[in-house]
Amino acid sequence: MSMPKDKRAQIYRERVKALQPKSKASGMCVRAFFVGGLICCIGQLIRDFGEKALKLTGNDLSTFTCVVLIFLGALTTGLGIYDRIAKFAGAGTSVPITGFANSMTAPAMEYKKEGFISGLGTRLFSIAGPVLTYGVAGSVIVGLLSLIFH
Amino acid sequence: MPACKRKGERTVFFERKPHIVSAASIVGDMEGAGPLGALFDKILQDDTWGESSWEKAESKMFEAAARMALDKTGLSTGGLHCLLGGDLLNQLITANYAARELSVPFFGLYSACATLTEALLLAGMLIEGGFLGNAACVASSHFSAAERQFRYPLEMGVTAPPTAQRTVTGAGALVLRGDAPSPCDPFQSVCVAGGTIGRVVDMGITDMSNMGAAMAPAAADTLRAHLRDSGKSLMDYDAVITGDLGKFGTKMLIELCDSEGLHIEEKHMDCGNLIFAPGQGADCGGSGCGCAPVVLGAHLLQMLEDGIWNRILFLATGALMSPVSNLQGESIPGIAHAVILERVRA
Amino acid sequence: MKYVIVFLVGGAICVIGQLLICYTRMTTARILVAFVLAGIVLTALGVYEPLIGFANAGASVPLTGFGYTLAKGAIDGARQNGVLGAITGGLEASSGGVAAAIFFAVSGALAFSPKTKK
Missing domain, CATH: 3.40.47.40 (Stage V sporulation protein AD)
Structure with a gap:
């Protein structure tokens, strides 16, 4: 009891850290691996379809693949399926580009109750915003650096 | 005066x-x-x-x-x-x-x-x-x-x-x-006999998905203060019931109390642990303002009314968090107010 | 064989994300940013392009691939158009994906409403 408050708090935090249940990393990783790998294979199927059936090449082919995957991500989010797969697959659904689509569709759906401007329009970017912000800023930095080093 | x-x-x-x-x-x-x-x-x-x-x-x-x-x-x-x-x-x-x-x-x-x-x-x-x-x-x-x-x-x-x-x-x-219940009231013999005001207690937990750990020290603090102020011991209570510590918060509360020689484990229940069954997808238990009142009103008061218990200490616990302060790096303070619920013979 | 490699590499990249979630308790929002930035850095270092050549969709579908698209666009833009190209290149290359994400998110929000989760 005579222990200073900060010391007691620190001991408590250490106990919490030691005792708190850990997520079962091995199981989660296996599931993330399978679902993530599967989504990539679906991406490859779309790409092969674009290449062979639609005769797309180069950037158009990449964009086509990306757009179709994003459509599928948004659609399964709307149908309420994506978050259920995510509960099972963890990063296996967050890391692929479909997760990016999910992170924009989910807040857009959620906040449309607060109106189209301040709700849907603003909050659409509440999770994906930083991805675009730092992604675009990063690409400009890399572009400028490439001018210096080449 | x-x-x-x-x-x-x-x-x-x-x-x-x-x-x-x-x-x-x-x-x-x-x-x-x-x-x-x-x-x-x-x-x-x-x-x-x-x-x-x-x-x-x-x-x-x-x-x-x-x-x-x-x-x-x-x-x-x-x-x-x-x-x-x-x-x-x-x-x-x-x-x-x-x-x-x-x-x-x-x-x-x-x-x-x-x-x-x-x-x-x-x-x-x-x-x-x-x-x-x-x-x-x-x-x-x-x-x-x-x-x-x-x-x-x-x-x-x-x-x-x-x-x-x-x-x-x-x-x-x-x-x-304030006056005696009328004969058709659902509860005839349950009263609030007193209570202990909580303090805001913060042990520096910052994880918003670990509220049980953030609240447990507040529950321990109020329980300790209650026993000291009232001169009562755990023997005077049939149960000590917290609001929504959940599985892990309960574990931390029991550990905190044990370290001070207060062995509450046998008398302790938590509304957050009572409301969901295993396999319902809420493995760490329930939380929220609504948890304590629905469990108290639907279940615990009846235990007193039926005479299964005579006196319980009911401590609802709150994690006073805000997404704003959490993003600014603040930890999550907790608070617990206790009330003594007693069975009185009509 | 191609699909086996796609599966293995794509799965492995997701496992890295899962390990970060499990061991650092990193939030999903941070994971997304970290992966895009990692893709940009690896592309700038010249590592990611060979990986795309090897694993195709296994490397382009994860968000690191989005980082690759951004960085590659900026580098190509810089090569062709100097400073202006360095600024426009990233968004130009990824414009399809960004526009699609915005459009489908808005459409999804108009068509569907969120449901309580069990």
């Missing part, structure tokens, strides 16, 4: 011992499918309850629970002296909009999930002091409204860490009376 009724540092005992004469609880379907399902007054199969938003649905639940509890004891809103209550949403919108509809004298309270015992303790003091003849204490929470305010949009694919608790969709109301 009568002497101050405070005992010790922050404990009070009531002479009038306000009776809890009725209770009402409304819950969502997942809570209804839990172990206490049969005991709730109303289970909503559709948790929007026909409203256009979760917030409106929660407010409707709050209002309906209050009306239902008043009905059971034959009180009209006009006969109610004061409504005390709150919820989790910003600016207390659930309680405020419900109070707008009820149009009764109203104190809006916020202690996160400790709101119910804050209301009970204050209502007890107001009745004891002779300022009110009766009062209603109401608290509520809604899973979907809480998710969008504190965490992620519902359809966002995220996995919750194993310490995360599930916000209970529920509203619970209790009606207190």
Whole structure:
């Protein structure tokens, strides 16, 4: 009891850290691996379809693949399926580009109750915003650096 | 000038011992499918309850629970002296909009999930002091409204860490009376005998998905203060019941108490652990302002009424977190207010 | 064989994300940013392009691939158009994906409403 408050708090935090249940990393990783790998294979199927059936090449082919995957991500989010797969697959659904689509569709759906401007329009970017912000800023930095080093 | 009724540092005992004469609880379907399902007054199969938003649905639940509890004891809103209550949403919108509809004298309270015992303790003091003849204490929470305010949009694919608790969709109301219960009141022999005011206790937990750990030290602090102030021991209580520490918070509370020689494990229960069954997808238990009142009103009060218990200490615990302060690096303070609930022989 | 490699590499990249979630308790929002930035850095270092050549969709579908598209666009733009190209290149190359994400998110929000989770 005579222990200073900060010391007691620190001991408590250490106990919490030691005792708190850990997520079962091995199981989660296996599931993330399978679902993530599967989504990539679906991406490859779309790409092969674009290449062979639609005769797309180069950037158009990449964009086509990306757009179709994003459509599928948004659609399964709307149908309420994506978050259920995510509960099972963890990063296996967050890391692929479909997760990016999910992170924009989910807040857009959620906040449309607060109106189209301040709700849907603003909050659409509440999770994906930083991805675009730092992604675009990063690409400009890399572009400028490439001018210096080449 | 009568002497101050405070005992010790922050404990009070009531002479009038306000009776809890009725209770009402409304819950969502997942809570209804839990172990206490049969005991709730109303289970909503559709948790929007026909409203256009979760917030409106929660407010409707709050209002309906209050009306239902008043009905059971034959009180009209006009006969109610004061409504005390709150919820989790910003600016207390659930309680405020419900109070707008009820149009009764109203104190809006916020202690996160400790709101119910804050209301009970204050209502007890107001009745004891002779300022009110009766009062209603109401608290509520809604899973979907809480998710969008504190965490992620519902359809966002995220996995919750194993310490995360599930916000209970529920509203619970209790009606207190200064005079003796009338013969048709649901509860004839349950009273609020006193309580201990909580302190804000912060051990520096910052993880928003580990609220049990953030609240446990507050519960231990209030329990310790209560026993010291009152001169009572654990032997005087049939049970010590916390609000929503959940599985892990319970573990930390027991460890904290054990380290001070208070062995509460056998007498301890937690509303958050009672409301969901294993396999319901809420493995760490329930949480939220609505958790304590629906479990108390639907289950625990009946245990006192039936004479299975004679005296319990009820500590609802609140994690006073805000997404804003959390993003600014602040830790999560906790608070626990305790009330003594007793069986009195008529 | 191609699909086996796609599966293995794509799965492995997701496992890295899962390990970060489990061991650092990193939030999903941070994971997304970290992966895009990692893709940009690896592309700038010249590592990611060969990986795309090897694993195809296994490397382009994860968000690191989005980082690759951004960085590659900026580098190509800089080569062709100097400073202006360095600024426009990233968004130009990824414009399809960004526009699609915005459009489908808005459409999804108009067509569907969120439901309580069990």
